[in-house]
Amino acid sequence: MIARGQEAPAARTVPWGVLEVLAGCLAALGIFAALVVVTALLVAALEPSERGRTVLALLANVCLEVLAALAVILLVVKGRGAAPADLGFRPVPLRRLWWVPAFLATAFAVLTVYAVLVQALGLDWLMPGEQMPPGVFDAASTVVLSAAMVVLVAPVAEELFFRGFVFAGLVARLGVGWAAAASGLLFGLVHGQVGLILPFAMVGALLALLYHRSGSLWVPIAAHLAYNGLAFTALALMERAG
Numbered sequence: 214m215i216a217r218g219q220e221a222p223a224a225r226t227v228p229w230g231v232l233e234v235l236a237g238c239l240a241a242l243g244i245f246a247a248l249v250v251v252t253a254l255l256v257a258a259l260e261p262s263e264r265g266r267t268v269l270a271l272l273a274n275v276c277l278e279v280l281a282a283l284a285v286i287l288l289v290v291k292g293r294g295a296a297p298a299d300l301g302f303r304p305v306p307l308r309r310l311w312w313v314p315a316f317l318a319t320a321f322a323v324l325t326v327y328a329v330l331v332q333a334l335g336l337d338w339l340m341p342g343e344q345m346p347p348g349v350f351d352a353a354s355t356v357v358l359s360a361a362m363v364v365l366v367a368p369v370a371e372e373l374f375f376r377g378f379v380f381a382g383l384v385a386r387l388g389v390g391w392a393a394a395a396s397g398l399l400f401g402l403v404h405g406q407v408g409l410i411l412p413f414a415m416v417g418a419l420l421a422l423l424y425h426r427s428g429s430l431w432v433p434i435a436a437h438l439a440y441n442g443l444a445f446t447a448l449a450l451m452e453r454a455g
Contacts, residue, residue, distance in 0.1 A: 227381045228293040234382040237288050238399070241281040241374070248273045263348050264355065270346040271358050278362070278370035285378045301377040301430025309427050316423055316436040317443070320416050327412040341408040350452040363445045368437035372420065375400045377430045380421040393421035416440075 252273045256266060289295040324341075331339045349359045375396050383392035400417030401410040420433040427433075 226385060227289075227299045228295050229289045229378075229382050231383060231386050233288055233293065234379050237281075237285050237374070237378055237382075240284040240288070241277075244280045244284065245277055248277055264352055267346045267348040267351075267355050268358065271349075271355065271362055275362050275366055278366050282370040282373045285374055289378065299381070300373060301381065301424060303429045303431075305427055305429035305431050309429075309432060310435065312423055312427060312432055313436045313439055316419060316433075317439055319419060320440055323415050323419075324412050327415075331408075339408050339411075341412070342406055344404075344406075344409075345448065350449060356449070360445060364438060364442045368434050368441060371400070372424075372430055372434045372437055375417060376421050376424045376433050380424065384425075389422070389425055393418040393425070396421050 252269055255261075255269060259265070261269065285300075289300070290297075328340065331337075345359060345363075349355050379399060380392050380396040383395055386392075387395060394414075397414040397416070397418030397420075398410075400420075401412070401414030404410070404413050420437060423436060424430060424433045
């Protein structure tokens with residue numbers, strides 16, 4: 214644990230700031246736009262089946278995650294001389310991993326309370342919708358591909374981008390609380406659903422605080438992986454039961 218008065222490792226000065234964060238977000242947006250165009254062209258040229266469209270959508274998501282993470286690495290490691298430790302890749306004592314189940318309990322509680330409040334207020338348009346492309350659970354190949362994306366690729370790439378890069382780059386200017394809120398809001402926005410913006414913004418802020426307190430990106434990566442794994446397993450079981 215961090216001694217009283219000692220700076221948290223995740224809040225230490227990093228060799229990038231707000232301008233680099235904006236540049237990284239614009240780069241990720243450009244990558245997203247390019248992938249949308251490429252995917253649309255492939256669909257028009259190949260006229261794939263429904264399963265083929267699902268595979269293309271999954272591959273596009275994987276490419277987006279990986280390329281956005283690579284853009285961050287090029288921007289701050291090559292461009293600003295950052296070290297892997299600056300992005301949060303530091304050892305973490307095993308005793309801090311108890312924060313993972315604590316995060317899971319808090320995150321699922323936040324999502325449950327959000328859903329109950331939205332339903333009670335009759336705001337159905339704010340309810341989260343389907344988060345996976347249609348037909349994902351119809352074939353073993355798409356299940357394996359989507360599981361790899363959700364449980365392996367996304368936790369590492371998204372934590373690197375939103376917590377290791379965005380949150381760390383905003384802390385010096387905004388402070389821990391506002392930096393966590395800003396990176397969390399961005400995290401909620403990129404999930405592409407109105408009903409996911411607020412709850413995922415809160416979950417993203419929790420992950421940022423987890424990173425700040427633990428001092429290592431491996432802790433939010435583990436928490437994100439566990440959350441996605443449980444959510445994906447629940448979706449698969451519901452699909453099978455239905």
